[in-house]
Amino acid sequence: MSSLDAHGHEWRAGLRFPWPTPPANGEVQAVAEGVLWLRMPLPFGLDHINLYLLKHAQGWVAVDTGLNNRQTRDAWERVFEQVLGGLPLLAVICTHFHSDHVGVLGWLTERFRCPVFMSASEYQAMHQLGANNDPSSSWAFRQHYRRAGLSTEQTEALFPLLNSAHFRPQVPTSFHRLSEGSELNIGGRRWQVRIGRGHSPEHACLYCAEDQLLIAGDQVLPRITSSVCVQVTEPDANPLREWLDSIEGLRGVPDDVLVLPAHERPFFNLHLRLDQLRDHHLVHLQQLLDACTAPRSAVQLMAVLFPKVNGQFDELMALGETLAHLNYLIAQGQLGREEIDGVFRYGRTPVGAVARPVLGQL
Structure with missing residues (x-):
């Protein structure tokens, strides 16, 4: 159930959404001075990703890129012409290595000859994802899913999906490292890096204390939960422990921050959402x-x-x-x-x- 308040904000499950509807794919919504929310399409059940554009000097900084496909590149072409006003991308910041966040990273950085900012673990994982590794040749892949309970036929059926170009990002050859506590000065704002783990190895969130903005990537989402998965690359990992610890660490960010997530709509009431996410996993356990x-x-x-x-x-x-x-x-x-x-x-x-x-x- 949801309701609208006197300001036209939607309230749902205790969270406040300032914008009842998102922008259309390839279009933007201003969420703060010099901060644009850009919606990009995805060909999955989760049919979109939110990117963010930060105005800086005579250009823009992009946060995340979208998936590696023609639809994303065509949408970016329209953004270059209709949104950026002919100004270049000066840098690309990637919250983490997942293919919907870094898919056309190499394409963007080559086009504008601009630097990449991301954490070291995410950069390394991205290169592993972008490598031409065919899982069908891996005994470890078959063993992992056999031990999970899939039949040989069910495991074999996964190979076409995993070999899709969607999951092969275009990767750059260099990066600038983001670490916990790193600061980026963009457009007169100071963005502090907050590292989360569990969803990915070293996920970078960006927090601006002066304007109470948190670019949360996939670490905090308003309705769905971040995927926290064990993969064949580390079958005995404990990512849920890391993720729950990271969620607790985000309580150091004030509750009244405007959360800018990678999926669905920006929202307020961060701490309540952290409670909900923790409780969701406790129920699953x-x-x-x-x-x-x-x-x-x-x-x-x-x-x-x-x-x-x-x-x-x-x-x-x-x-x-x-x-x-x-x-x-x-x-x-x-x-x-x-x-x-x-x-x-x-x-x-x-x-x-x-x-x-x-x-x-x-």
Whole structure:
């Protein structure tokens, strides 16, 4: 349920949205002086990404880029002509390495010969993503999804999706490093870098204390939750622990900040949203514990958390999230796992068991 206040702001689930509707794809909405919200299309169920343009001297700084496809490049061409007023991009800041955020990064930076700013871990992960690595040749890929409970046929069916050009960003050859506490002076504003983890290795949020603006990327979203997934690259990772810790760290940002997320609409009431996100994952953790009265595979448990999955991409993300929650519970000492006929089975551990990290199966 939602309602409008006297200022025309929409209230939904305790969050306040200053703009009831987003701009159309390829168009912009001013959210502060010299800060434009730019909407770009995505060919998924989540059909858009929010980019931000920051005015600086005789040009602009872009935050994130959109996906690597013709639709994104065509939209950027219209932005160059109709929004930027003939002024160049002076730099591109990338919050993190995911393909919808860095897809045309190389194309933009080559066109304007401008620098890239991002964290070191994200830059390295982006280059790994952009490399021509065919998962169909990887025994580790097949083993990972077999252990999760997918059949050989189901795993093979993932290869065309993962080899799509959508997931192969155009990468630059150099970058300027962002770290926790780094400051960027853009258009007379000081933007402080706040690093989050769990959704990606070293996700950079940008916080302007003077104007109470937080460019949050995917670290804080207003309605959906950030994907927190275990992937084949690190099958025993505990990204949910990192993500929950990062969410708590963001409470150092004032509650009345205007949050500028990478998806959906800008909103107020940051701390309430942090509570909601934490509670969402606590519910998922309890659901898994309740479901593990007998040993079950990750695929079976995925159906508990995500009973409605539409398409292969959503299934891949849902399985990664399920594994993240399972690894968290193992690290807490609440679940154990055993490999049976090549598939990991998860079950409750005895009361009083000692928490331990997840270790690779030997």
